[in-house]
Amino acid sequence: MKEIDNKNTDLKVEDFSKDSDRLLELTNDDLMPLPEPLDDKAKSEPPWKPLSDSAKEKYESDLDNTLLLNIPKPKSKEEEKKYIKQFLQGLEKLFTKENNWVFLQPFKLTMEHCTKCHTCSEACHIFQASGRAELYRPTYRTEILRRIYFKYLKPGGRFFGRWQHGDIDLNWKTVARLAELSYRCNLCRRCAQACPIGCDNGLVAREIRKLFSQELGWATKELHEKGSMQQLRVGSSTGMNPEVVKDNMDFIDEDASDITGMDIKTPWDVQGADILLIHNAGEILSWPENPAAFAVILQAAGISWTLSSEALGYDSVNYGLFYDDAMLAKVVIKHALAAKKLGVKKIVFGECGHAHKALTIIADRILTGDLNIPRESSMPLLRDIVMSGKLKLDPSRNDFPVTLHDPCNMVRMMGIVEPQREVLRKIAPRFREMTPHGVNNYCCGGGSGFAIHSGHNFVDWRMKVSGRMKMKQILEAFKGEDSSSETYKYICAPCSNCKGQFRDILEYYGLTENNGIHYGGLVELIVNAMTDVKPGFIRAWEQ
Amino acid sequence: MIEPLHVLTLSCIVIFITAVLVRFIRTARMPVHLRWEIYPVAHDKGFEHGGSYMENQDWRNRPQEHSQLNKLKEFLTEFLFLKALFHHNRKLWWSSFPFHFGLYIIAAFAGLLVITALSSVFNVKHGGVFLSYLVQFTGIAGAILCLFGSAGLFFRRLFDKGLKKYSPISAYFNLLLFVGISVLMLTVGFSSSGFGPMSAYIVSFLTWSAHPEMPGPSKALLILSLLVLAYIPLTHMSHFFMKWFTWDKIRWDDEPNLPGSKLEKRIQAALAYPVSWSAPHIKGDGKKSWVDVATEEIEK
Numbered sequence: 001m002k003e004i005d006n007k008n009t010d011l012k013v014e015d016f017s018k019d020s021d022r023l024l025e026l027t028n029d030d031l032m033p034l035p036e037p038l039d040d041k042a043k044s045e046p047p048w049k050p051l052s053d054s055a056k057e058k059y060e061s062d063l064d065n066t067l068l069l070n071i072p073k074p075k076s077k078e079e080e081k082k083y084i085k086q087f088l089q090g091l092e093k094l095f096t097k098e099n100n101w102v103f104l105q106p107f108k109l110t111m112e113h114c115t116k117c118h119t120c121s122e123a124c125h126i127f128q129a130s131g132r133a134e135l136y137r138p139t140y141r142t143e144i145l146r147r148i149y150f151k152y153l154k155p156g157g158r159f160f161g162r163w164q165h166g167d168i169d170l171n172w173k174t175v176a177r178l179a180e181l182s183y184r185c186n187l188c189r190r191c192a193q194a195c196p197i198g199c200d201n202g203l204v205a206r207e208i209r210k211l212f213s214q215e216l217g218w219a220t221k222e223l224h225e226k227g228s229m230q231q232l233r234v235g236s237s238t239g240m241n242p243e244v245v246k247d248n249m250d251f252i253d254e255d256a257s258d259i260t261g262m263d264i265k266t267p268w269d270v271q272g273a274d275i276l277l278i279h280n281a282g283e284i285l286s287w288p289e290n291p292a293a294f295a296v297i298l299q300a301a302g303i304s305w306t307l308s309s310e311a312l313g314y315d316s317v318n319y320g321l322f323y324d325d326a327m328l329a330k331v332v333i334k335h336a337l338a339a340k341k342l343g344v345k346k347i348v349f350g351e352c353g354h355a356h357k358a359l360t361i362i363a364d365r366i367l368t369g370d371l372n373i374p375r376e377s378s379m380p381l382l383r384d385i386v387m388s389g390k391l392k393l394d395p396s397r398n399d400f401p402v403t404l405h406d407p408c409n410m411v412r413m414m415g416i417v418e419p420q421r422e423v424l425r426k427i428a429p430r431f432r433e434m435t436p437h438g439v440n441n442y443c444c445g446g447g448s449g450f451a452i453h454s455g456h457n458f459v460d461w462r463m464k465v466s467g468r469m470k471m472k473q474i475l476e477a478f479k480g481e482d483s484s485s486e487t488y489k490y491i492c493a494p495c496s497n498c499k500g501q502f503r504d505i506l507e508y509y510g511l512t513e514n515n516g517i518h519y520g521g522l523v524e525l526i527v528n529a530m531t532d533v534k535p536g537f538i539r540a541w542e543q
Numbered sequence: 544m545i546e547p548l549h550v551l552t553l554s555c556i557v558i559f560i561t562a563v564l565v566r567f568i569r570t571a572r573m574p575v576h577l578r579w580e581i582y583p584v585a586h587d588k589g590f591e592h593g594g595s596y597m598e599n600q601d602w603r604n605r606p607q608e609h610s611q612l613n614k615l616k617e618f619l620t621e622f623l624f625l626k627a628l629f630h631h632n633r634k635l636w637w638s639s640f641p642f643h644f645g646l647y648i649i650a651a652f653a654g655l656l657v658i659t660a661l662s663s664v665f666n667v668k669h670g671g672v673f674l675s676y677l678v679q680f681t682g683i684a685g686a687i688l689c690l691f692g693s694a695g696l697f698f699r700r701l702f703d704k705g706l707k708k709y710s711p712i713s714a715y716f717n718l719l720l721f722v723g724i725s726v727l728m729l730t731v732g733f734s735s736s737g738f739g740p741m742s743a744y745i746v747s748f749l750t751w752s753a754h755p756e757m758p759g760p761s762k763a764l765l766i767l768s769l770l771v772l773a774y775i776p777l778t779h780m781s782h783f784f785m786k787w788f789t790w791d792k793i794r795w796d797d798e799p800n801l802p803g804s805k806l807e808k809r810i811q812a813a814l815a816y817p818v819s820w821s822a823p824h825i826k827g828d829g830k831k832s833w834v835d836v837a838t839e840e841i842e843k
Contacts, residue, residue, distance in 0.1 A: 012708050086821070098816040099827075101574035106793045109570070113782040113789070116709040117639070119632035134708075143709060164778070166711040193581050196627040197782050198789025203579065217822040229824070232841045326818075326825050329837035346601075360597065361578045364800045365810050366837070372802050380600045415582035415595025415797075439582045439593035 011134040017169040024064040030131035049457040060176040066461040080172035090215030110199040120191035125469035138191040138201035182208035186447035188408040209323040227319040228327040235311030236281040242309040256292035260533040270306035276344040280352035280496035281315035289541035293523035301390040313338025316355035332363040336371040346374035353407030353495035383419035392531040402428040403477040406441035407495035427529040434473040446501025485516040555769035562776035575809040585617035642692025648685030660745035690725035727764035
């Protein structure tokens with residue numbers, strides 16, 4: 001085994017195929033510094049939990065500190081060869097229109113036109129937060145795939161590929177590490193936004209995940225088995241079937257009625273309603289105040305709306321977006337069928353960024369004919385309700401520091417930037433922006449489904465690395481405020497996945513308990529300001 | 544008698560045009576892709592803050608205003624001044640901008656040389672002196688910028704640890720080609736005969752007649768420039784025109800799929816493609832279409 005001198009900075013692309021130990025071992029000292037109160041790493045930074053010996057023995061784990069994909073170690077050289085062959089077959093399919101019409105053009109252009117200028121690296125929160133670890137440079141994984149493509153798939157590649165693009169060996173290490181490395185990117189596409197050529201390393205990370213999922217059947221258990229497959233079998237990735245979800249919503253209606261003093265009744269399966277509202281079903285289990293607040297607002301504003309009790313019709317989750325086109329399309333179609341069955345005028349998505357993107361933008365070129373039902377974000381609807389004067393609002397009820405997180409899928413990738421800000425400017429007198437914000441925002445760190453992954457020691461990586469830049473932004477947004485828990489501070493995050501990340505990271509660093517930083521959605525703030533509602537809506541649910 | 548230099552000139556021009564066309568047409572004929580835009584989208588009028596038409600309810604029923612002028616402005620700013628690099632990677636911009644801008648001026652210089660030659664062929668008497676000054680100025684200015692930029696990029700790739708690891712031999716080779724062209728251009732430009740012999744050569748090429756003897760540096764410049772011209776579209780340097788796809792056809796492509804539209808028909812055609820992905824949840828046999836895969840019930 002040949003070791004690399006300084007794993008963090010001296011790692012070369014060719015090292016990826018070497019029979020070495022882990023390519024990267026981050027320590028707390030390597031990490032980007034954070035502002036107060038997390039500025040003293042010795043006190044505020046929890047130690048890294050090591051991977052267990054049994055995990056190391058069972059799975060391929062020589063990429064970095066953590067493990068997500070759980071690839072079992074092959075039992076023989078023959079098995080390794082089989083996987084290498086399958087990988088190459090999958091790679092070839094990525095370049096055919098039949099198997100990859102969905103992304104052939106952007107993918108091929110990225111593979112063939114990158115100038116390796118590293119502009120993307122400056123934009124990547126994971127690369128920056130890790131202390132510029134070479135392994136996490138956005139071009140690193142793309143470069144590996146590019147070299148394989150030019151060397152092993154292009155005619156004459158073994159002769160010209162090295163000269164033109166650099167060398168790489170394709171072996172079992174390369175395949176296993178590349179699969180795992182595709183899950184060290186949040187797919188936030190901030191790198192693509194910065195690229196002068198228009199190349200997209202975020203797309204490449206997704207295409208690698210897709211290759212492994214669609215050809216070898218390798219994906220994380222959380223996304224595939226417990227996510228997409230469970231959703232298609234039962235009706236929701238949470239495991240709730242239609243009966244359970246209706247029961248849960250009945251409880252939420254009861255609690256909402258108690259807390260608000262209004263008689264809240266969520267409508268189900270209303271034929272011909274104007275709006276079919278689809279929540280991320282995770283809200284119903286983890287943040288019931290969110291669907292409750294939607295019900296309060298829509299009922300008070302006199303909107304014609306309904307939820308669907310059709311399987312999948314009540315859960316907007318679509319994890320296929322992060323790893324697999326087939327799963328993505330299957331779920332998209334089920335959502336459209338639920339709306340068609342009810343004959344609604346349009347589908348509106350609750351506060352879930354990836355569902356917004358999956359069903360509005362991505363599904364736009366999957367759904368045709370009578371399945372092409374109008375699909376919209378809830379942000380403009382909420383803005384129009386708030387601005388219409390239908391709700392009586394008292395902004396002084398939200399007289400605490402509020403900052404807004406921009407979910408990448410909703411903002412950078414859909415251009416829904418202003419409606420939520422218009423609402424906040426109206427109802428939250430102490431609203432302040434993060435820097436940067438809007439389409440230039442940073443990912444929460446839980447993007448591309450990471451927020452639902454906590455296996456082995458992945459939480460450490462998600463908190464310390466992928467969530468670090470957002471944590472910095474949040475602390476800077478509240479700078480100058482009393483940092484004790486006496487002053488209530490609110491991160492408005494209109495996205496389930498982002499809220500999952502905030503829940504975990506605030507707890508990890510003790511920022512709610514010690515510093516009074518809380519999080520929640522936009523609708524909760526709106527209801528909190530409604531004068532027809534008993535005061536203290538947000539606090540009541542927190543208790 | 545056929546002049547070998549004429550044959551080389553013609554061949555390189557043909558290779559350049561053919562390679563550009565082949566790349567362009569192949570890419571343009573690729574199937575429709577899923578929407579993958581990144582905001583701000585330059586042509587969305589009224590949404591300069593990075594927003595989109597989806598910021599409105601019932602956007603399908605609202606007229607959408609597109610500004611081709613905004614798009615052109617954004618594209619030209621990017622193309623001419625490398626705006627993205629300026630904002631996101633200033634260190635590299637200081638070398639990359641003069642390199643690219645120098646190349647644009649050199650392209651203008653080449654165009655002016657052809658105009659000078661055409662004036663001579665058609666015996667146009669006016670503006671000759673002005674044109675020769677312009678040729679001299681663009682030649683020298685373009686070469687200085689290109690030399691400064693290409694040498695700067697070369698040394699950056701050589702000494703910047705991050706860039707070096709990702710720079711194959713071809714990256715240095717390509718930059719040295721431009722260093723070579725720039726040095727030759729300056730040698731020719733500051734020589735006593737200046738760019739005159741090159742103009743005379745173009746006249747001979749346009750009239751397919753014997754060309755006068757050229758000084759060594761002019762001949763070397765001509766040959767090297769022609770070879771580079773033919774070489775560029777065969778490499779990743781074709782990004783100078785392929786960028787139109789990555790920006791306009793991907794990053795700014797927010798065209799909605801409206802019922803009954805041409806786009807819808809293209810999508811339906813793509814959905815009928817056969818699938819051969821092998822994973823157990825797809826089991827593509829090369830006969831099943833994407834519609835089959837998407838509508839197939841999973842095993843419960």
